[in-house]
Amino acid sequence: MEFDLENSLTSLEEHHSDTVPNLFASESDHMPSRNFLHCLKNSGFNVSFRQEAISLLLQAQYSCNYDPFIPYLAVNYMDRFIAKQEIPQGKPWILRLVVISCLSLAAKMKNTHFSVSDFQGEEAGFIFDTQTINRMELLILDALNWRMRSITPFSFVHFFISVLELKDPSSSQPLKDRATEIIFKAQNETKFLEFKPSIVAASALLVASNELLPLQFPFLKCSISSCALVNKVSKK
Numbered sequence: 001m002e003f004d005l006e007n008s009l010t011s012l013e014e015h016h017s018d019t020v021p022n023l024f025a026s027e028s029d030h031m032p033s034r035n036f037l038h039c040l041k042n043s044g045f046n047v048s049f050r051q052e053a054i055s056l057l058l059q060a061q062y063s064c065n066y067d068p069f070i071p072y073l074a075v076n077y078m079d080r081f082i083a084k085q086e087i088p089q090g091k092p093w094i095l096r097l098v099v100i101s102c103l104s105l106a107a108k109m110k111n112t113h114f115s116v117s118d119f120q121g122e123e124a125g126f127i128f129d130t131q132t133i134n135r136m137e138l139l140i141l142d143a144l145n146w147r148m149r150s151i152t153p154f155s156f157v158h159f160f161i162s163v164l165e166l167k168d169p170s171s172s173q174p175l176k177d178r179a180t181e182i183i184f185k186a187q188n189e190t191k192f193l194e195f196k197p198s199i200v201a202a203s204a205l206l207v208a209s210n211e212l213l214p215l216q217f218p219f220l221k222c223s224i225s226s227c228a229l230v231n232k233v234s235k236k
Helices: 019-030 034-042 044-064 069-084 092-109 130-143 154-164 169-186 190-194 197-212 217-225
Strands: none
Touching: 019 154, 019 197, 034 069, 034 190, 044 069, 044 092, 069 092, 069 130, 092 130, 154 169, 154 197, 154 217, 169 197, 197 217
């Protein structure tokens, strides 16, 4: 069954009464550690590794016409993996192998066909066989404790839209679309790794509402800020 990033804890479409509190309680388990964030701030190698990896994933999205949620999920796997696994420097082939393996895992979770041959060509400089990729996938799975149903900002968008109590229900879809676009773009910025997925989701929706519904923005901001489940301490 395909994994839905907007409904991380259940395969059902509806949000049960206990699902949202569980999301808030579990979201920190799906974030990179503080040590990783510290290393990103103090290591040019880690930052450049991540930037190049994201660039490769976005290339794969455009060249293979993937659902944008697939590279997004792959980046989440990669961040959590390199937070636990030290990446040796001076071996550029490792970056491509990690990217391919994370993309392959994300495609499997989204029940999407992934062709290694479409992603790695001779011009890439490195060609990996299926066995090598499978070994890296197992290494990633082990580092992530097999927690592949990642809790991301998308897991909270539906909830926060319901909290907003919009005057015009038809405006919910444009808000969701704009917030989704903002969340996708935010993933490129390492700064956002410091914030919980719920905070990123709430912030994206507030930016979207300020753009699309400026007259309602003060009320909408108050609705989210006063939500009992929102952790006022925005950083992990």
